[in-house]
Amino acid sequence: MALSSGFYSRYNANTMTELPRAKTIIEPFRIKSVEPIRLLSTAERQRCIEEAGYNLFKLRAQDVTFDLLTDSGTSAMSARQWAGIMVGDESYAGSPSFQRFEAVVQGLTGLANVIPTHQGRSAEFLLMQAMGLTKRDVVIGNTHFDTTRANIEHSGAQALDLPCKESADTQSEAPFKGNIDLDALAETLKKDSRKVRLVIITVTNNSVGGQPVSMENVRRARAIVKPYGIPLFLDVARFAENAFFIKKREPGFADRNVRDIAHEMFSLCDGALMSAKKDAFGNIGGFLAIADPALAETVRSQMVITEGFPTYGGLAGRDLEALAIGLEEILDEDYLTYRLRSTEYFGEGIRAAGIPVIRPIGGHAVYIDAGAALPHIPWNQFPGQSLSVALYTGIGIRSVEIGSIMLGARDPVTGDERPAPQELVRLAIPRRVYTQSHVDYMVEMIGHLAGRLRELKGYAFTYQAPVLRHFTARFRPLE
Numbered sequence: 505m506a507l508s509s510g511f512y513s514r515y516n517a518n519t520m521t522e523l524p525r526a527k528t529i530i531e532p533f534r535i536k537s538v539e540p541i542r543l544l545s546t547a548e549r550q551r552c553i554e555e556a557g558y559n560l561f562k563l564r565a566q567d568v569t570f571d572l573l574t575d576s577g578t579s580a581m582s583a584r585q586w587a588g589i590m591v592g593d594e595s596y597a598g599s600p601s602f603q604r605f606e607a608v609v610q611g612l613t614g615l616a617n618v619i620p621t622h623q624g625r626s627a628e629f630l631l632m633q634a635m636g637l638t639k640r641d642v643v644i645g646n647t648h649f650d651t652t653r654a655n656i657e658h659s660g661a662q663a664l665d666l667p668c669k670e671s672a673d674t675q676s677e678a679p680f681k682g683n684i685d686l687d688a689l690a691e692t693l694k695k696d697s698r699k700v701r702l703v704i705i706t707v708t709n710n711s712v713g714g715q716p717v718s719m720e721n722v723r724r725a726r727a728i729v730k731p732y733g734i735p736l737f738l739d740v741a742r743f744a745e746n747a748f749f750i751k752k753r754e755p756g757f758a759d760r761n762v763r764d765i766a767h768e769m770f771s772l773c774d775g776a777l778m779s780a781k782k783d784a785f786g787n788i789g790g791f792l793a794i795a796d797p798a799l800a801e802t803v804r805s806q807m808v809i810t811e812g813f814p815t816y817g818g819l820a821g822r823d824l825e826a827l828a829i830g831l832e833e834i835l836d837e838d839y840l841t842y843r844l845r846s847t848e849y850f851g852e853g854i855r856a857a858g859i860p861v862i863r864p865i866g867g868h869a870v871y872i873d874a875g876a877a878l879p880h881i882p883w884n885q886f887p888g889q890s891l892s893v894a895l896y897t898g899i900g901i902r903s904v905e906i907g908s909i910m911l912g913a914r915d916p917v918t919g920d921e922r923p924a925p926q927e928l929v930r931l932a933i934p935r936r937v938y939t940q941s942h943v944d945y946m947v948e949m950i951g952h953l954a955g956r957l958r959e960l961k962g963y964a965f966t967y968q969a970p971v972l973r974h975f976t977a978r979f980r981p982l983e
Contacts, residue, residue, distance in 0.1 A: 541570075542566055549896060550897050557978030558963060560573060560903065561974070561975050568901075572901055574932050576781040578787075579782075579935035580785075581785055581786075584829050584833070585829045588826050588829045589822040589826055591825060592820060597815055601825045602824055609791060615775065615794060618791060619793070620818075620819055621791055621817045623788060623790045625654075626790060627777040627791060628656075628777060630792065632655050639662075641660070641701045644692065645703070645705065645739075647709050648663045648711070649739075650911070654971055665711075667711075668683040680716055681864075682709030683709075683717050684725055689728055702734065703734060703737070706741075710741075711911065713871040714930075715866055716745070716753070716866075723772055726773070735775065736772070737777060742867060743778070744762060744766065745840065745843065747762045752844075762840060778793075782868070783831075785833060785834065786823065789819050843868075844867050850933065850947065857950050858954040858955075859950060869932040873926070874887040874929045881960065881962045885962025886907065886964075889905045891929050892905050895953070904932070905974065906929070909977065916970070963981055963982060966980050
């Protein structure tokens with residue numbers, strides 16, 4: 505454990521000079537409640553993955569040792585959040601818990617119209633429907649993630665990705681590889697701005713390795729779209745992690761606190777949508793925050809049909825209380841230092857074991873470059889899926905493929921597969937769940953797996969749904 509944590513030595517008594525910074529990463533919290541982890545044998549895990557059709561989404565959670573499938577809804581809530589649950593008010597309309605939640609979101613974002621939803625994809629759906637998108641329309645993003653793309657395309661519109669050029673090089677150390685390509689954005693609007701109805705910048709950019717977006721990039725994107733009257737929204741599931749990256753990497757922000765940086769980021773947008781299952785430590789929940797009162801009213805009118813009354817949006821009052829507290833706790837810079845450094849530690853360990861990862865390491869996950877790790881498996885035999893299955897069978901890690909299964913597509917007419925830009929495996933780190941000894945164990949075992957990668961084979965579909973196929977698909981290993 506020879507890596508500096510960056511902030512753990514602050515003791516300075518009157519009779520002592522400041523001690524050296526510690527090399528050991530510690531969790532800046534105490535554990536108050538625990539649950540057992542089930543340890544299966546390799547043979548037992550092999551049977552489980554076969555029964556699941558080699559789809560890790562179909563595994564039973566109790567058959568997983570380290571669940572790194574997602575950081576969405578998997579956080580450990582704090583004592584304050586559990587206490588907030590006990591005082592949650594379940595009034596159908598106008599609950600004090602909603603008022604508390606609304607005030608926290610308004611104070612954080614500066615956006616007047618706050619609409620709770622049961623999760624992020626619901627916010628996406630409501631926004632696309634309220635905007636009345638059609639097949640003639642385009643929604644631009646730095647890189648749309650799976651549910652965002654699905655909701656855009658469900659509305660009939662085209663989802664267009666404009667990632668920055670630096671993101672194509674997985675080994676580049678560029679500090680803000682999550683940025684939108686500003687030149688491509690300007691050129692697209694110059695060519696035909698009438699088709700573009702919305703621009704969404706996701707912070708951090710999940711699809712390209714959890715990479716952050718700079719403040720300058722958001723500011724310049726805002727300046728590009730404003731003359732056309734095109735709204736700019738931020739997808740802020742991991743806004744605090746992005747703000748902390750800005751503090752650490754972007755000139756002029758080192759002395760600013762994270763809340764202030766987040767305020768500035770929100771001031772540049774016309775609205776925000778959030779899965780609060782990430783940076784609000786929530787197990788469920790999300791929201792839309794919108795500047796335009798007319799658009800907000802359209803959303804509220806539509807959501808009554810499916811989500812419920814606009815002051816609860818499919819959530820219980822106790823959920824709103826927990827999310828309001830989580831949105832405050834996520835701004836703790838000691839926690840954010842630990843969060844980013846511990847994720848980096850995990851990624852550096854995997855890289856040292858001989859498996860390539862996207863660099864620099866993102867905030868919420870480590871992304872293995874499966875295409876580079878398994879060059880003998882072509883993209884249409886899904887190297888990310890092969891590596892994901894091996895991580896589970898050999899170690900008990902549940903990960904997720906982010907490659908030509910999740911982000912590719914099958915042509916409905918020809919049946920031909922379309923590749924994704926990269927073949928990745930994401931190891932998403934649940935917040936406040938696993939300790940450093942868990943990470944050290946996984947790194948050690950991944951090191952053993954690294955020497956056997958040439959033995960892995962590709963996979964083929966035996967079933968796939970037409971939309972969001974990775975959730976329910978089934979596979980067979982190729983010989």
